[in-house]
Amino acid sequence: MATLFGSGIKRREDPRLITGSATYTDDLKLPGLTYAAFLRSPYAHARITRVDVGAAQKAPGVLAVYTGADVKERLVPVLCPWNVPGCDLKIPPHPHLAHDVVRYVGDGVAMVVAETRAAARDAIDLIEVDYSPLGATADPEKAAQKEAAQLHTEVPGNIAFTWVVSGGDAEQAFRTAEVAVKERIVQQRLLPTAMEARAAVASWNQGAGQLTLWVTSQNPHIHRFLCSAMLKLPEHKVRVIVPEVGGGFGSKIPAYPDEVLVSLAAMDLGRPVKWTEDRSENYKVTTHGRDHVEYVEMCGTKDGRITGLRTRVYAGLGAYASTGAPGIPTILHGLVYSGAYTIPNIHGTIQGVYTNGTPVDAYRGAGRPEAAYLIERLVDIYARKIGMDPVEVRRKNFIPKDKFPYTTVTGLTYDSGNYEGALDKALGLLDMKAFRAEQAKARKEGRHLGVGVVSYIEICGLGPSQVAGAVGFGGGLYDSALVRVYPTGMVRVYIGASPHGQGEETTFAQIVADEFGYPVENVEIIHGDTETTPQGWGTYGSRTTAVCGSAVKVAAQRVKEKAKKIAAHLLEANEADLEWKDGKFVVKGSPDQGKSFAELALMANVAWNLPQGVEPGLEATAFFDPSNFVYPFGSHVCTVEVDGETGQVKILRYIAVDDCGPLINPMIVDGQIHGGVIQGIGEGLQEIAIYDEEGQLLTGTMMDYAVPKASQMPHVETAHTITPSPVNPLGVKGCGEAGTIASAACLVNAVCDALSDYGIVHIDKPLTPARVWAAIQKAKGGVA
Amino acid sequence: MKRPVSLKINGRTYSAEVEPRALLVQVLRDDLNLTGTHVGCDTSQCGACTVHLDGHAVKSCTMLAVQAEGFEITTIEGLAKGAILHPMQNAFWEKHGLQCGFCTPGMIMTALDLLEQNPDPSETEIRHALEGNYCRCTGYQNIVAAIKAAAATMRTGRSAGAVA
Numbered sequence: 001m002a003t004l005f006g007s008g009i010k011r012r013e014d015p016r017l018i019t020g021s022a023t024y025t026d027d028l029k030l031p032g033l034t035y036a037a038f039l040r041s042p043y044a045h046a047r048i049t050r051v052d053v054g055a056a057q058k059a060p061g062v063l064a065v066y067t068g069a070d071v072k073e074r075l076v077p078v079l080c081p082w083n084v085p086g087c088d089l090k091i092p093p094h095p096h097l098a099h100d101v102v103r104y105v106g107d108g109v110a111m112v113v114a115e116t117r118a119a120a121r122d123a124i125d126l127i128e129v130d131y132s133p134l135g136a137t138a139d140p141e142k143a144a145q146k147e148a149a150q151l152h153t154e155v156p157g158n159i160a161f162t163w164v165v166s167g168g169d170a171e172q173a174f175r176t177a178e179v180a181v182k183e184r185i186v187q188q189r190l191l192p193t194a195m196e197a198r199a200a201v202a203s204w205n206q207g208a209g210q211l212t213l214w215v216t217s218q219n220p221h222i223h224r225f226l227c228s229a230m231l232k233l234p235e236h237k238v239r240v241i242v243p244e245v246g247g248g249f250g251s252k253i254p255a256y257p258d259e260v261l262v263s264l265a266a267m268d269l270g271r272p273v274k275w276t277e278d279r280s281e282n283y284k285v286t287t288h289g290r291d292h293v294e295y296v297e298m299c300g301t302k303d304g305r306i307t308g309l310r311t312r313v314y315a316g317l318g319a320y321a322s323t324g325a326p327g328i329p330t331i332l333h334g335l336v337y338s339g340a341y342t343i344p345n346i347h348g349t350i351q352g353v354y355t356n357g358t359p360v361d362a363y364r365g366a367g368r369p370e371a372a373y374l375i376e377r378l379v380d381i382y383a384r385k386i387g388m389d390p391v392e393v394r395r396k397n398f399i400p401k402d403k404f405p406y407t408t409v410t411g412l413t414y415d416s417g418n419y420e421g422a423l424d425k426a427l428g429l430l431d432m433k434a435f436r437a438e439q440a441k442a443r444k445e446g447r448h449l450g451v452g453v454v455s456y457i458e459i460c461g462l463g464p465s466q467v468a469g470a471v472g473f474g475g476g477l478y479d480s481a482l483v484r485v486y487p488t489g490m491v492r493v494y495i496g497a498s499p500h501g502q503g504e505e506t507t508f509a510q511i512v513a514d515e516f517g518y519p520v521e522n523v524e525i526i527h528g529d530t531e532t533t534p535q536g537w538g539t540y541g542s543r544t545t546a547v548c549g550s551a552v553k554v555a556a557q558r559v560k561e562k563a564k565k566i567a568a569h570l571l572e573a574n575e576a577d578l579e580w581k582d583g584k585f586v587v588k589g590s591p592d593q594g595k596s597f598a599e600l601a602l603m604a605n606v607a608w609n610l611p612q613g614v615e616p617g618l619e620a621t622a623f624f625d626p627s628n629f630v631y632p633f634g635s636h637v638c639t640v641e642v643d644g645e646t647g648q649v650k651i652l653r654y655i656a657v658d659d660c661g662p663l664i665n666p667m668i669v670d671g672q673i674h675g676g677v678i679q680g681i682g683e684g685l686q687e688i689a690i691y692d693e694e695g696q697l698l699t700g701t702m703m704d705y706a707v708p709k710a711s712q713m714p715h716v717e718t719a720h721t722i723t724p725s726p727v728n729p730l731g732v733k734g735c736g737e738a739g740t741i742a743s744a745a746c747l748v749n750a751v752c753d754a755l756s757d758y759g760i761v762h763i764d765k766p767l768t769p770a771r772v773w774a775a776i777q778k779a780k781g782g783v784a
Numbered sequence: 785m786k787r788p789v790s791l792k793i794n795g796r797t798y799s800a801e802v803e804p805r806a807l808l809v810q811v812l813r814d815d816l817n818l819t820g821t822h823v824g825c826d827t828s829q830c831g832a833c834t835v836h837l838d839g840h841a842v843k844s845c846t847m848l849a850v851q852a853e854g855f856e857i858t859t860i861e862g863l864a865k866g867a868i869l870h871p872m873q874n875a876f877w878e879k880h881g882l883q884c885g886f887c888t889p890g891m892i893m894t895a896l897d898l899l900e901q902n903p904d905p906s907e908t909e910i911r912h913a914l915e916g917n918y919c920r921c922t923g924y925q926n927i928v929a930a931i932k933a934a935a936a937t938m939r940t941g942r943s944a945g946a947v948a
Contacts, residue, residue, distance in 0.1 A: 014882060246887075707918050711908075
């Protein structure tokens with residue numbers, strides 16, 4: 001029987017999405033629904049000297065107005081549960097609404113609840129606030145300087161933490177190195193831009209003492225836990241429902257103040273309250289990504305052996321520590337500094353810095369794209385310096401495929417890998433030799449062609465809960481599945497993770513249907529409701545399939561084991577004499593005598609004739625806690641032509657070879673790679689969140705922030721190598737972030753290769769025509 | 785001060801009392817419960833709110849509901865005939881042209897307008913036609929593939945598949 005595992009079947013999610021019958025949070029309506037709107041600070045840093053809500057309170061349709069003073073005592077401040085140890089982490093109070101000082105443009109100052117959206121928005125304009133501006137900067141390097149304005153009295157010098165990763169002896173390596181290169185690299189702030197902005201609907205049942213919160217979340221159980229703590233409600237009195245979610249990319253992991261405030265208002269008013277972010281609000285308030293200023297160095301021998309890597313990083317956190325913020329530039333960044341290579345000496349010093357910008361948290365890849373970018377840029381810069389082909393430098397330093405599991409000097413143990421295999425495949429798809437010849441010919445004609453190569457690794461499948469505890473992550477990182485079989489044999493699977501576009505309603509159904517010898521239609525995957533799903537930790541960090549998918553597999557196996565007991569009883573055979581064949585348990589040697597899974601499901605559920613000691617019913621729950629992370633890897637190759645007159649970059653080809661283990665649904669995997677690559681190319685080519693000197697966000701709407709458009713983006717060629725992971729029963733790794741982790745570095749490597757005849761070694765992304773043109777002018781000795 | 789509007793949508797006539805300043809998309813979603821049309825921005829960039837007025841793609845965030853009187857409005861809810869999907873919907877499904885699905889209704893409405901003007905567009909023409917529709921999930925590749933496939937199907941007039 002052909003398996004569904006490995007088959008690119010159409011997604012089961014799609015019929016509702018393509019017909020307009022899906023329900024996103026803002027689509028919800030409840031009887032008596034009211035609407036909330038927020039007044040947000042126009043200043044990056046200011047003292048609030050007066051707030052007058054009198055006129056707003058009297059405005060038509062207004063039900064309530066809240067200020068910081070009103071909610072200060074009623075709520076636990078916004079929580080940041082990732083307490084990274086050993087770095088003197090300082091998490092200052094983060095009020096739900098500012099009551100004395102605003103610290104970024106968008107910081108909440110007041111909330112209005114009214115009968116209609118329009119009435120709430122109108123009333124916001126009637127609130128009078130006097131601000132006394134304070135000094136501000138949104139630049140993490142500047143905010144770390146002595147003269148910078150102080151954001152929080154609890155955080156001297158704005159330094160949230162100083163975290164060090166160290167392995168080997170980097171100082172010695174650099175002191176004795178034959179060759180060393182260094183660069184200042186800025187990894188710009190990015191706006192995650194899920195197409196659906198955030199929204200929340202809260203409803204309070206006074207009689208039951210229960211809050212129901214519908215919210216745009218990647219992790220309903222984390223939202224339940226954090227919201228119950230901030231609202232001072234027992235956790236079992238909070239139900240979080242996550243309806244359809246229009247993308248997250250990390251920005252819907254955190255628990256935000258507005259979601260809590262809407263809940264508080266629903267409890268006060270006894271009526272449901274809805275709040276929906278508009279895009280300009282989203283750009284100011286929903287967490288941003290990246291924001292590193294890095295001083296990075298690599299050293300090695302003249303013949304291409306890398307001996308050391310050293311970094312000093314200012315990681316901007318924005319005005320407050322968001323939910324996962326401290327862990328991202330540390331655990332998810334510094335620990336992977338070895339990349340795909342056997343770098344014997346590594347030292348990184350990472351300072352988290354509070355700035356007058358929107359809080360920074362996970363954004364697709366979260367810390368790992370920043371690591372891959374600096375490593376892969378440095379490899380190219382080092383190769384250029386020693387006059388060696390960057391491909392050969394990579395080969396020379398790869399962790400060999402027979403050395404896995406491999407422990408890096410930073411202390412991570414990579415589960416599996418074959419880095420040269422992926423690289424060979426990618427280079428083969430390009431025909432590197434032919435391209436180099438074309439490039440040389442073009443150079444003679446004054447045209448600038450370039451090729452970029454990247455060999456990335458990522459830490460995914462987050463992760464063993466014991467490690468989560470050790471690195472201060474305020475939760476577990478296992479995940480869960482409940483497989484429930486109905487009397488007719490139909491199956492529902494309730495999962496702890498919370499997919500929002502990644503297609504696990506399909507891929508997980510493929511896993512279960514295979515186990516039971518079923519068509520995929522017999523299995524339904526349910527997620528996103530804390531009332532029905534077992535405790536889980538959500539969808540991020542390319543963990544859903546590796547961790548939650550494994551729980552699905554284990555739970556389905558447990559169900560099948562019970563069905564086998566019943567089959568043995570009904571067939572009057574020993575369990576040991578049964579085998580699973582063509583969707584039935586049959587007695588070995590008597591293939592005519594068998595019981596299908598559906599027949600066994602019926603008997604289990606009616607319980608007319610069960611073996612002694614076997615309980616009625618057919619369901620099982622599994623909590624899968626992996627023994628290690630998984631480490632997907634791959635090689636991407638990109639070719640470009642740069643217009644020397646205008647600085648315009650044209651991508652000629654983009655080839656992605658990724659190894660995420662066995663592919664459950666290749667169509668879905670390739671879709672993840674396409675989207676990830678384009679997000680990274682957006683980062684490499686055009687996306688940047690810009691603050692001015694006073695901390696005003698200049699890219700505050702979609703008119704100003706350069707979200708990639710179809711006409712600007714290339715076709716992505718995908719291929720795979722398959723190296724199964726030994727740490728989960730499916731062998732799978734994760735593919736959601738891979739594209740983004742590789743592609744920004746790949747693009748910049750290609751452009752710097754194209755401009756090597758100008759002597760250009762590095763240009764900070766995004767490589768807008770203006771930046772590239774300026775770099776060319778500077779290299780030519782002109783005025784840029 | 786609200787005023788009455790009568791809007792012809794997906795072949796049905798709807799009546800509502802709306803504020804003159806209400807945008808068409810707000811009335812579709814909030815007053816008429818046609819929530820398949822989405823809002824992804826506030827500056828007319830993203831195209832998630834695209835609907836048809838007399839067969840032409842229009843961003844419903846960029847006109848007032850009162851201006852839409854007298855037009856034949858089509859939203860994503862009006863494309864399938866019962867369980868029979870429109871070939872464009874089917875192509876998005878077949879080609880994995882969506883992930884989170886939020887931009888999809890607008891993408892489909894824009895794509896149909898393109899094929900009305902150009903039944904056999906090249907990849908470049910498709911990508912340019914999507915200038916005003918953003919997708920953050922797919923990287924556009926399978927959206928382009930879906931539109932190409934739909935164009936082929938619609939040219940040969942083959943019947944669409946059913947919702948499974």
